[in-house]
Amino acid sequence: MSMQSFSRKFAVLFIIWALAVLSLASATQARAQDPLPSWNDGAAKQAILDFVQATTDQASPKFVAPAERIAVFDNDGTLWVEHPMYTQLAFALDRVKTLAPQHPEWREKPPFKHILDNNLPALAATGKQGLMELIMATHAGMTTQEFEKIVEDWLATARHPRFKRPYTELVYQPMLELLGYLRANGFKTFIVSGGGVEFMRPWTGKVYGIPPEQVVGSSIKTKYEQKNGQPAIVRLPEIDFIDDKAGKPVGINKFIGRRPLAAFGNSDGDLEMLQWTAAGPGARLMLLVHHTDAKREYAYDRKAHFGRLDEALDVSRQHGWVVVDMQKDWQRIFPSDK
Amino acid sequence: MSMQSFSRKFAVLFIIWALAVLSLASATQARAQDPLPSWNDGAAKQAILDFVQATTDQASPKFVAPAERIAVFDNDGTLWVEHPMYTQLAFALDRVKTLAPQHPEWREKPPFKHILDNNLPALAATGKQGLMELIMATHAGMTTQEFEKIVEDWLATARHPRFKRPYTELVYQPMLELLGYLRANGFKTFIVSGGGVEFMRPWTGKVYGIPPEQVVGSSIKTKYEQKNGQPAIVRLPEIDFIDDKAGKPVGINKFIGRRPLAAFGNSDGDLEMLQWTAAGPGARLMLLVHHTDAKREYAYDRKAHFGRLDEALDVSRQHGWVVVDMQKDWQRIFPSDK
Numbered sequence: 001m002s003m004q005s006f007s008r009k010f011a012v013l014f015i016i017w018a019l020a021v022l023s024l025a026s027a028t029q030a031r032a033q034d035p036l037p038s039w040n041d042g043a044a045k046q047a048i049l050d051f052v053q054a055t056t057d058q059a060s061p062k063f064v065a066p067a068e069r070i071a072v073f074d075n076d077g078t079l080w081v082e083h084p085m086y087t088q089l090a091f092a093l094d095r096v097k098t099l100a101p102q103h104p105e106w107r108e109k110p111p112f113k114h115i116l117d118n119n120l121p122a123l124a125a126t127g128k129q130g131l132m133e134l135i136m137a138t139h140a141g142m143t144t145q146e147f148e149k150i151v152e153d154w155l156a157t158a159r160h161p162r163f164k165r166p167y168t169e170l171v172y173q174p175m176l177e178l179l180g181y182l183r184a185n186g187f188k189t190f191i192v193s194g195g196g197v198e199f200m201r202p203w204t205g206k207v208y209g210i211p212p213e214q215v216v217g218s219s220i221k222t223k224y225e226q227k228n229g230q231p232a233i234v235r236l237p238e239i240d241f242i243d244d245k246a247g248k249p250v251g252i253n254k255f256i257g258r259r260p261l262a263a264f265g266n267s268d269g270d271l272e273m274l275q276w277t278a279a280g281p282g283a284r285l286m287l288l289v290h291h292t293d294a295k296r297e298y299a300y301d302r303k304a305h306f307g308r309l310d311e312a313l314d315v316s317r318q319h320g321w322v323v324v325d326m327q328k329d330w331q332r333i334f335p336s337d338k
Numbered sequence: 339m340s341m342q343s344f345s346r347k348f349a350v351l352f353i354i355w356a357l358a359v360l361s362l363a364s365a366t367q368a369r370a371q372d373p374l375p376s377w378n379d380g381a382a383k384q385a386i387l388d389f390v391q392a393t394t395d396q397a398s399p400k401f402v403a404p405a406e407r408i409a410v411f412d413n414d415g416t417l418w419v420e421h422p423m424y425t426q427l428a429f430a431l432d433r434v435k436t437l438a439p440q441h442p443e444w445r446e447k448p449p450f451k452h453i454l455d456n457n458l459p460a461l462a463a464t465g466k467q468g469l470m471e472l473i474m475a476t477h478a479g480m481t482t483q484e485f486e487k488i489v490e491d492w493l494a495t496a497r498h499p500r501f502k503r504p505y506t507e508l509v510y511q512p513m514l515e516l517l518g519y520l521r522a523n524g525f526k527t528f529i530v531s532g533g534g535v536e537f538m539r540p541w542t543g544k545v546y547g548i549p550p551e552q553v554v555g556s557s558i559k560t561k562y563e564q565k566n567g568q569p570a571i572v573r574l575p576e577i578d579f580i581d582d583k584a585g586k587p588v589g590i591n592k593f594i595g596r597r598p599l600a601a602f603g604n605s606d607g608d609l610e611m612l613q614w615t616a617a618g619p620g621a622r623l624m625l626l627v628h629h630t631d632a633k634r635e636y637a638y639d640r641k642a643h644f645g646r647l648d649e650a651l652d653v654s655r656q657h658g659w660v661v662v663d664m665q666k667d668w669q670r671i672f673p674s675d676k
Binding site: 197211213222223224231240247254272275279 | 408
């Protein structure tokens with residue numbers, strides 16, 4: 001090979017190599033620039049990007065000052081799995097089994113008897129009264145510090161019956177990206193859940209990056225007292241606040257004190273929160289996660305026992321709110337998915 | 339004058355000028371470096387500086403991660419003036435006078451009659467029952483948005499009877515500096531006040547740099563409903579939560595969800611909040627503002643009707659908590675002071 005042809009060959013190879021490197025770099029950059037890589041392109045993803053652009057670009061007529069950027073998220077079914085039952089209910093059932101040896105009377109007494117018999121239909125038939133007795137037996141009577149430890153210990157060992165993983169790993173990767181994307185754009189992210197606030201606060205920081213003071217939920221009453229010479233806050237067997245349905249805007253007003261710009265839910269329990277958010281001026285984002293993916297997660301809506309989505313689905317479609325089709329819109333479901 | 343003596347004279351003048359500039363610059367720098375310029379040197383100021391140093395210096399054995407740095411402040415008498423009466427009571431009395439033409443029956447009906455007669459002893463004699471009727475007549479029956487506007491309009495025109503200034507200017511300059519100093523060191527600052535949460539939230543952002551979601555206070559119940567086809571949150575004539583005394587740690591647990599590192603108050607209503615704060619591990623700062631300055635502000639403690647400081651003063655001294663002597667420790671009281 002002449003020196004000249006070697007040079008020419010080298011030049012050609014160099015150009016090919018350079019193009020390859022450049023195209024690789026540009027693909028990497030495109031991925032790096034996509035703040036929502038687990039969202040497939042489509043109307044849902046575009047609506048999120050458009051909303052953030054409209055509220056954060058100073059040149060936009062819908063620009064909102066950073067301090068006013070409030071986003072609220074339901075938890076069960078919106079940020080983590082709520083089937084085959086709410087995680088907090090799984091916690092309560094396990095708790096009854098753990099405490100049963102200290103309560104021999106539970107063997108014959110509903111709703112505890114049904115739990116010990118693994119008879120869920122009978123448990124469900126005990127209704128609101130049974131649920132209250134279950135909550136009070138498993139969630140009250142200890143200090144807030146003791147309850148926090150009980151929750152942490154349970155989460156460390158409990159596994160989801162289908163996915164065989166800790167519940168805190170069964171969070172939705174696309175929603176984690178959405179939380180991060182909103183925060184990177186100056187939004188303050190809150191949980192507004194029907195679940196118990198003290199069941200969530202021990203782990204929302206680690207799992208969602210949401211600190212305890214940004215978690216709104218249902219609660220039981222507490223009492224400050226001296227216990228063994230030390231101040232303690234004791235959990236009482238009495239409901240304080242139910243943060244569900246019309247309780248969600250009330251909870252938002254009570255705990256956050258201003259109307260959100262964006263609200264994310266997945267069930268009829270979130271409808272009033274979305275309506276309250278939508279009724280404010282300027283750019284708004286209302287989004288429902290529709291569980292349509294029986295293969296990767298679950299498919300349920302109008303007839304579900306947990307996370308029923310019926311009226312809210314109709315209202316969302318009527319108003320053109322974003323309805324995420326989990327199967328179509330989400331490339332990955334869980335962080336562990338490929 | 340010879341050229342030489344001129345040069346010498348010039349050199350001397352130059353040195354004097356340079357020294358003056360340098361000393362001026364160094365004084366300016368010293369002031370700029372003092373994060374609490376309105377605090378006189380002394381034990382109170384030093385305790386604050388030491389606490390911040392201990393919790394924020396990574397080399398300190400008492401270092402606390404930024405996310406855990408929670409500081410809570412009482413409002414009335416701790417951040418702003420509470421004499422001759424709580425500002426919210428002044429608001430309620432003015433509100434009765436404004437609404438009186440629509441309520442001719444108030445002319446003969448306690449507690450309203452006493453307010454219209456400017457008979458404060460008789461009003462006080464109506465006790466808790468009278469206070470409740472007053473709160474419900476002036477704070478309930480409107481939407482949250484309407485109430486916010488009523489508060490804003492009142493604050494814009496109301497003047498303190500002695501200082502003849504808007505109440506929002508009668509905030510303590512040393513405490514504004516303390517709030518800013520803590521935030522500059524990664525602390526999240528909260529108000530935890532016996533006052534009504536929706537009486538405070540409209541203005542705490544502008545005045546203290548504390549956003550609505552970091553204000554904890556007493557509240558009345560609310561209800562979400564459709565009003566003229568629009569979602570609204572309506573204020574109901576029923577107490578929801580009293581954020582005072584043992585209610586303060588309960589409110590902290592309910593709204594913030596973790597124990598503060600530092601707590602600032604000025605009355606017996608703050609005692610349990612300080613005790614709850616003190617009972618946590620590691621470095622803690624508990625501080626009481628003692629009103630000792632009748633000339634620049636007010637002097638009151640054990641016998642005060644508003645902001646009584648009695649048991650909390652004894653407990654503070656017993657535990658070595660910081661007691662600020664307003665007269666001695668504060669170089670300025672209000673932002674407008676020289």
